[in-house]
Amino acid sequence: METLLTIILGFMIIGAIYALHAKDLLSAVIAQGIVGYGLVICFLHLSAPDLAIVQIVVETITLIIMVAVVLDSSREEIKSPPSWRSTINVVVGLVFIGFMLYFFDMATASLEPFGEHTLRMSQTYTQQGAAQTGAANLVTGVLWDFRAYDTLGEATILFTAALGVLTVLRMKGKK
Amino acid sequence: MKGLTPIVKKIAQLMCGMIFIYGIYIVVHGHLTPGGAFAGGIILAGAFILLILAFGSEVIKLRKEESGSSVSESLSLLVTLILASTGLLIGSKVFFKNFLPPGQIGQLVSAGAIPLYNILIGIEVAAAIITIFLALIIFKEEEEQR
Numbered sequence: 512m513e514t515l516l517t518i519i520l521g522f523m524i525i526g527a528i529y530a531l532h533a534k535d536l537l538s539a540v541i542a543q544g545i546v547g548y549g550l551v552i553c554f555l556h557l558s559a560p561d562l563a564i565v566q567i568v569v570e571t572i573t574l575i576i577m578v579a580v581v582l583d584s585s586r587e588e589i590k591s592p593p594s595w596r597s598t599i600n601v602v603v604g605l606v607f608i609g610f611m612l613y614f615f616d617m618a619t620a621s622l623e624p625f626g627e628h629t630l631r632m633s634q635t636y637t638q639q640g641a642a643q644t645g646a647a648n649l650v651t652g653v654l655w656d657f658r659a660y661d662t663l664g665e666a667t668i669l670f671t672a673a674l675g676v677l678t679v680l681r682m683k684g685k686k
Numbered sequence: 687m688k689g690l691t692p693i694v695k696k697i698a699q700l701m702c703g704m705i706f707i708y709g710i711y712i713v714v715h716g717h718l719t720p721g722g723a724f725a726g727g728i729i730l731a732g733a734f735i736l737l738i739l740a741f742g743s744e745v746i747k748l749r750k751e752e753s754g755s756s757v758s759e760s761l762s763l764l765v766t767l768i769l770a771s772t773g774l775l776i777g778s779k780v781f782f783k784n785f786l787p788p789g790q791i792g793q794l795v796s797a798g799a800i801p802l803y804n805i806l807i808g809i810e811v812a813a814a815i816i817t818i819f820l821a822l823i824i825f826k827e828e829e830e831q832r
Contacts, residue, residue: 560720564712568728572815575735576822583826645788646717646797654722655800659782663770665724666807670763673814673821677756680825 516553523549536581536588544574561650689742698740705733713808717797723804727811734816738823745827752820759813766806769799 526545533539547570554563636653644652654662689695712719713726738748773783789796 561722561725564721564725565728568725568732572728572732572735575739576819580822641791644784644797644800645791646800647792648717648719648722650720651717651722651800651804652797655717655803656782656784659770659803662803662807663766663782666763666766666810669811669814670759673756673759673817676818676821680821 512556515556519549519552534588536584536586537578539588540574540577540581543577544570547574561648690740694740698736702733702736705729705736709733709808709812713804714801715794716804716808717800718792718794723807724811726804727808728815730808730812731815731819734812735819738819745824745831748820748824748827752817752824755813755816755820759810759817762806762809762813766803766810769802769806773799 523546526542526549530539530542530546533542547566551563551567551570554560554566636657637649640649640652640657641647644656646652646656709726709729709732711726712721712729713723716722716726743751770782773785774781776785777783784798784800786798786802788798791797795801
């Protein structure tokens with residue numbers, strides 16, 4: 512399973528890099544779709560159908576909206592000549608990536624090996640979740656019972672996003 | 687916004703009902719099968735987006751739909767909060783307390799208040815996605831009119 516995941520992750524990385532460098536914005540958007548749909552296959556192979564359904568649906572809707580936006584624009588990326596400031600940005604980014612990798616390595620050293628990640632907390636969820644919540648689908652039981660605050664936060668974020676889009680587009684329309 | 691060709695219109699007519707029913711199924715069976723409020727809500731929004739893209743509409747009509755969708759979005763989130771606060775008032779004082787009886791595992795009506803939360807958040811997600819989509823379309827149409 513790990514080799515398959517590695518192959519799919521390789522494809523996703525190639526797609527992401529291509530999306531950065533593509534001249535035509537439409538092909539960049541399509542290449543970004545590779546990342547999303549590759550993630551769907553990863554979720555399915557890690558036996559997480561809930562996440563896979565959400566990811567495939569969100570990816571499709573996002574792709575439709577992005578394609579509509581790109582078709583309506585000039586479709587070409589505006590290139591600006593490199594300056595000293597961009598060099599500083601690249602250096603800062605590389606230093607930041609180095610720091611992140613260092614601390615990530617430190618953090619993952621204490622975790623269980625890949626595939627054996629049943630922690631103490633999730634053991635309780637998997638053993639008693641169905642009896643305590645009464646939901647046959649454990650994911651929904653966790654989402655709306657044990658972690659209901661998180662889910663309320665997610666719903667509020669979506670609400671705020673819609674509010675923000677309405678506000679920003681109204682402001683621009685009035686000018 | 688102009689509509690598309692008759693072939694696309696016919697296919698959209700045939701498909702969107704099925705997509706809508708599938709979305710309702712995903713939302714209502716959220717506590718039994720994979721899926722749930724977020725996935726089902728976006729499928730519901732997808733049915734509407736398919737119809738709007740295929741048939742097109744006038745700005746005035748779109749604006750009416752937009753106000754309706756934003757109202758239903760806010761209302762469903764409000765009802766969710768009221769339902770969550772009801773758990774605070776009944777029995778043990780816990781916000782988001784599952785105060786309804788859990789019932790038998792595997793039945794459609796089971797798991798206490800979880801299906802209600804699923805349905806409400808499904809409506810909220812669908813309405814939010816439609817609102818964002820409609821706001822973008824209306825913005826573009828207004829740009830073109832000027």
